[in-house]
Amino acid sequence: MSVATHDDAHAHDHHDHGPAKGFMRWVTTTNHKDIGTLYLITGLIMFFVGGAMALVIRAELFEPGLQYVDPHFFNQMTTLHALIMVFGAVMPAFAGLANWMIPMMIGAPDMALPRMNNWSFWLLPFSFVMLASTLFMDGGAAAAGWTLYPPLVLQTGNALPFTVFTVHMLGMSSIMAAINIIVTVFNMRAPGMTMMKLPLFVWTWVITAFLLIAVMPVFAGAVTMLLTDKFFGTSFFNAAGGGDPVLYQHLFWFFGHPEVYILILPSFGIISSIIPTFSRKPLFGYASMVYATSAIGFLSFIVWAHHQYTVGMPIAGELYFTYATMLIAVPTGVKVFNWLATMWKGAMTFETPMLFAIAFVVLFTMGGFTGLMMSISPADLQYHDTYFIVAHFHYVLVPGAVFALFAAAYYWLPKWTGHMYDERLGQLHFWLTTISVNICFFPQHFVGLAGMPRRIPDYAVQFAEFNAMSSVGAFVFGFSQLIFAYVIYKAIQGGEKATSEVWEGAEAHGLEWHLSSPPPYHSWTEAPPKEIISDLH
Amino acid sequence: MDNKELQKANARLVWRIVAIAVLMFGLGFAIAPYYDAVCSYFGISGRVNEASSEQTMQVDASREISVEFVSVVNGQMPLKFRAETSKLKVNPGQYYTVNYYAENTSDKKLVGRAVPSISPAWLSAFLKKAECFCFSEQEFEPHKERKMPVRFVIDPAVQADAKEMTLSYTFFDITEKSQTIKN
Numbered sequence: 001m002s003v004a005t006h007d008d009a010h011a012h013d014h015h016d017h018g019p020a021k022g023f024m025r026w027v028t029t030t031n032h033k034d035i036g037t038l039y040l041i042t043g044l045i046m047f048f049v050g051g052a053m054a055l056v057i058r059a060e061l062f063e064p065g066l067q068y069v070d071p072h073f074f075n076q077m078t079t080l081h082a083l084i085m086v087f088g089a090v091m092p093a094f095a096g097l098a099n100w101m102i103p104m105m106i107g108a109p110d111m112a113l114p115r116m117n118n119w120s121f122w123l124l125p126f127s128f129v130m131l132a133s134t135l136f137m138d139g140g141a142a143a144a145g146w147t148l149y150p151p152l153v154l155q156t157g158n159a160l161p162f163t164v165f166t167v168h169m170l171g172m173s174s175i176m177a178a179i180n181i182i183v184t185v186f187n188m189r190a191p192g193m194t195m196m197k198l199p200l201f202v203w204t205w206v207i208t209a210f211l212l213i214a215v216m217p218v219f220a221g222a223v224t225m226l227l228t229d230k231f232f233g234t235s236f237f238n239a240a241g242g243g244d245p246v247l248y249q250h251l252f253w254f255f256g257h258p259e260v261y262i263l264i265l266p267s268f269g270i271i272s273s274i275i276p277t278f279s280r281k282p283l284f285g286y287a288s289m290v291y292a293t294s295a296i297g298f299l300s301f302i303v304w305a306h307h308q309y310t311v312g313m314p315i316a317g318e319l320y321f322t323y324a325t326m327l328i329a330v331p332t333g334v335k336v337f338n339w340l341a342t343m344w345k346g347a348m349t350f351e352t353p354m355l356f357a358i359a360f361v362v363l364f365t366m367g368g369f370t371g372l373m374m375s376i377s378p379a380d381l382q383y384h385d386t387y388f389i390v391a392h393f394h395y396v397l398v399p400g401a402v403f404a405l406f407a408a409a410y411y412w413l414p415k416w417t418g419h420m421y422d423e424r425l426g427q428l429h430f431w432l433t434t435i436s437v438n439i440c441f442f443p444q445h446f447v448g449l450a451g452m453p454r455r456i457p458d459y460a461v462q463f464a465e466f467n468a469m470s471s472v473g474a475f476v477f478g479f480s481q482l483i484f485a486y487v488i489y490k491a492i493q494g495g496e497k498a499t500s501e502v503w504e505g506a507e508a509h510g511l512e513w514h515l516s517s518p519p520p521y522h523s524w525t526e527a528p529p530k531e532i533i534s535d536l537h
Numbered sequence: 538m539d540n541k542e543l544q545k546a547n548a549r550l551v552w553r554i555v556a557i558a559v560l561m562f563g564l565g566f567a568i569a570p571y572y573d574a575v576c577s578y579f580g581i582s583g584r585v586n587e588a589s590s591e592q593t594m595q596v597d598a599s600r601e602i603s604v605e606f607v608s609v610v611n612g613q614m615p616l617k618f619r620a621e622t623s624k625l626k627v628n629p630g631q632y633y634t635v636n637y638y639a640e641n642t643s644d645k646k647l648v649g650r651a652v653p654s655i656s657p658a659w660l661s662a663f664l665k666k667a668e669c670f671c672f673s674e675q676e677f678e679p680h681k682e683r684k685m686p687v688r689f690v691i692d693p694a695v696q697a698d699a700k701e702m703t704l705s706y707t708f709f710d711i712t713e714k715s716q717t718i719k720n
C-alpha cells in the first residue's frame with residue numbers, strides 16, 4: 001500500500017506528501033487499484049477480528065463445562081464470527097481482487113463506475129463499526145446464529161435494528177460492487193477480448209455478480225420483515241398473527257444457498273488462473289469451465305431447502321431437493337477433473353500459490369463430498385445441526401474460499417507491490433496452515449456423527465478429546481496467519497524486484513502479466529495489442 | 538465506442554441491473570401471501586383455518602383412526618390449557634365434539650389466539666372442522682376457566698393407511714397487540 005502511494009506520488013506531482021492529503025487520497029479515491037487495496041486490507045483486518053472470535057469459541061470448547069464465557073456471550077460469538085467472516089473477510093477480499101484484477105485482465109483503464117466504486121467500499125467500514133458496536137448494547141449482539149431465524153432472533157435486545165441495518169448496508173455495498181463488475185466486463189473489454197477469451201476469474205466474478213444482484217435484495221427484504229414484525233406489529237413470521245416462521249427460512253436460504261456459491265465461485269476462478277501457470281499448460285477444458293460455472297450459478301437457485309430437511313416438508317419436496325442438490329455435484333466435478341487434467345503431465349513447480357491451489361483442490365473436494373452426504377435428506381436427519389455440518393462448511397470455506405484467497409494474494413502480490421514475497425515464509429505459512437486446518441476441522445466430522453450439536457458452549461465428556469484437538473488446531477491456525485500478514489507487510493516494504501511477468505511463462509495466461517510490476521496507476525490507458533490477446537490461452 | 542456513448546451504454550446497463558435488484562426485493566415480499574397459498578394448495582400447511590358447514594357424510598364404521606389432542610401454550614402466557622381427552626378413536630364420516638379448557642391464571646384480562654396444526658401434514662386436508670375456537674380471538678377474564686369445543690369430522694375419502702393423526706393447538710398471547718389495534 002505504501003509503495004503504491006510513493007509510486008503514485010512520484011508519477012504525479014500534483015499529489016503532496018502531507019499526511020492529511022495522504023489520508024484523503026484513500027477517502028476520495030476512485031482508482032480501481034486503490035479501492036482494491038482498501039477492500040483487501042479491510043478483508044484482512046476483518047479476518048483477524050472474526051478469527052479472534054473463533055478463538056473465543058474454541059477456547060470455551062477446549063474442555064467440557066463452562067470455563068471462560070457465559071452461554072449468551074458464546075452465542076453472540078458464533079453469530080458475529082460467521083457474519084464477519086462471510087460479509088467482512090471473504091466477500092470484501094474477493095471484491096478487492098475483482099477491483100484490482102478485472103480492469104488489468106480485460107485491458108481496461110479502470111472500472112466503469114469509479115465513483116460508485118468508492119461509495120460501495122466506504123459503506124463497509126461504517127457497517128462493521130455498527131455491527132461491532134452491537135456487542136456493547138443492552139442485551140448484547142444478535143445471538144441467534146448468522147441465519148437470524150425468528151422467533152429466536154426477535155428476542156435480541158437493542159442490537160436487532162442495528163444488525164438489520166448492517167445487513168442493509170452490506171447488501172447495498174455488494175450490489176453496487178456487482179453492478180460495477182458487470183458493467184465493466186460487458187462494456188469495457190479491449191478490442192479482441194471476447195467473452196470466450198475472458199480469464200476464468202473474470203467469468204466467475206460475472207456470474208457471482210449476477211447471484212449477488214438476485215439474492216442480496218431477498219435477504220434485505222427478509223430482515224426488513226424481521227424488523228417490522230418486531231417493531232411495527234406485522235406478522236410475516238409470527239404464527240399468532242397468521243404468519244409462519246418457516247417462511248423466513250425459505251427466504252433466508254433462497255439467499256443463503258446462492259450466497260455460499262458467491263463465496264466459492266471467485267475461488268474457482270482464482271484456482272483456474274493459478275494451476276495453468278504453475279503447470280505450464282493451458283487450462284484444460286476452458287469452455288466446459290465456463291458452462292460448468294454457469295450451471296452451478298443456475299442450480300444454486302433451486303436447491304435452497306436442503307437446509308430445511310428437518311423442518312418438515314412433503315415427501316415430494318424432500319425428494320426434489322435431494323436430487324436437485326446432488327445434481328450440483330456434477331458441474332462441480334467437471335471443474336475438479338479439469339484442474340486435475342490441467343496438472344496432468346504439466347511441468348509443475350510448487351511455489352506458495354500453487355501449494356495453496358493444490359490444497360484447495362483436495363480439501364475443497366472433501367467438503368464437497370460431505371455436502372453430497374448431507375444432500376440425501378434421510379441421512380441429513382442425522383447430520384443436521386451437528387458438528388458434521390460445521391466440518392462440511394468449514395472445509396469448503398476455509399481450505400476452500402480462504403485458501404483460494406491466500407493463493408491469490410501470493411500469486412499477485414509481486415504484481416501489486418513490484419517485489420517478490422519471501423518464499424520461505426510463504427511455504428512455512430502454507431504448511432502450518434494446511435496441517436492445522438485439518439487438525440481443527442477433521443475431528444469435527446467425528447463428534448458430529450456421534451451427535452454433538454452445533455452452537456453449544458458445553459458438551460458431553462465423550463467428545464472431549466476431539467474437541468481439545470480441534471481447539472489446538474484452531475489456535476495454531478490462528479497464529480499462523482500472523483506470518484501471512486508479515487509476508488504481505490515485507491513485500492510492500494521491499495524485497496527482490498519482480499519482473500513484469502513474475503512467473504515463468506505467465507504472459508501467455510493473462511494480460512495482467514504484460515503490465516509492469518507494480519502496474520501504472522491507470523491500467524490500460526491504451527488498449528493492449530490484439531496479437532497479445534489472441535495469443536492468450 | 539467514444540466516451541459519451543460508453544457512458545450512455547453504462548448508464549443503461551446500470552438501470553437494468555438496478556431494476557432486477559428492486560424486482561427481487563419486491564418478490565421477497567410478494568412471496569409472503571403466495572407462500573400461504575402454495576402451502577394450502579398442496580395441503581401441506583398443516584392448518585385448517587376455515588369452518589366448513591356440517592354436511593352428512595357416509596360413515597365408514599369399518600375403519601378407526603386414532604386422533605390425539607395436544608395443547609401448548611406459547612412463551613410465558615399465564616394460561617392453563619388442556620384438552621378433555623388426549624386421544625379419541627374416530628370413524629371417518631362421523632362428527633365428534635371435543636372440549637378444550639383454558640384457565641387464565643393471572644389477574645389481568647387475556648386475549649389469545651390458538652393456532653392449529655395437524656400432523657402428518659398431508660392428512661390436514663381431510664380433517665374438517667364445523668366449529669373451532671381457533672377461528673377467532675379468544676378472551677379470558679382473570680382466574681376464569683372457559684370451555685371451548687371443537688367439532689370435527691374426518692372425510693371418508695382419507696387414504697386407507699391413515700391410522701393416526703395429531704391435532705395440536707398452540708395459544709399465543711396477543712393481549713398487547715389487540716389493545717394497540719383497538720386504541
Ligand code: HEM
Nearest residue numbers: 260263264306307329368371372374375383384385393396
Ligand atoms: C457439492 C456441493 C455441495 C453440496 C451438495 C452441499 C450440501 C449442503 C447441505 C445439504 C447442507 C445442509 C446441511 C444441514 O443443515 O443439515 C449444507 C450446509 C452448508 N453448506 Fe454446503 N454443499 C455444497 C457445497 C458448499 C459450498 C461450496 C459451500 C461454501 C463455499 C457450502 C457452504 C455451506 C454452509 C455455510 C452450510 C451451513 C449453513 C448453516 O446452516 O449455517 N457448501 N451444504
Ligand SMILES: [Cu+2]
Nearest residue numbers: 257260306307
Ligand atoms: Cu446450501
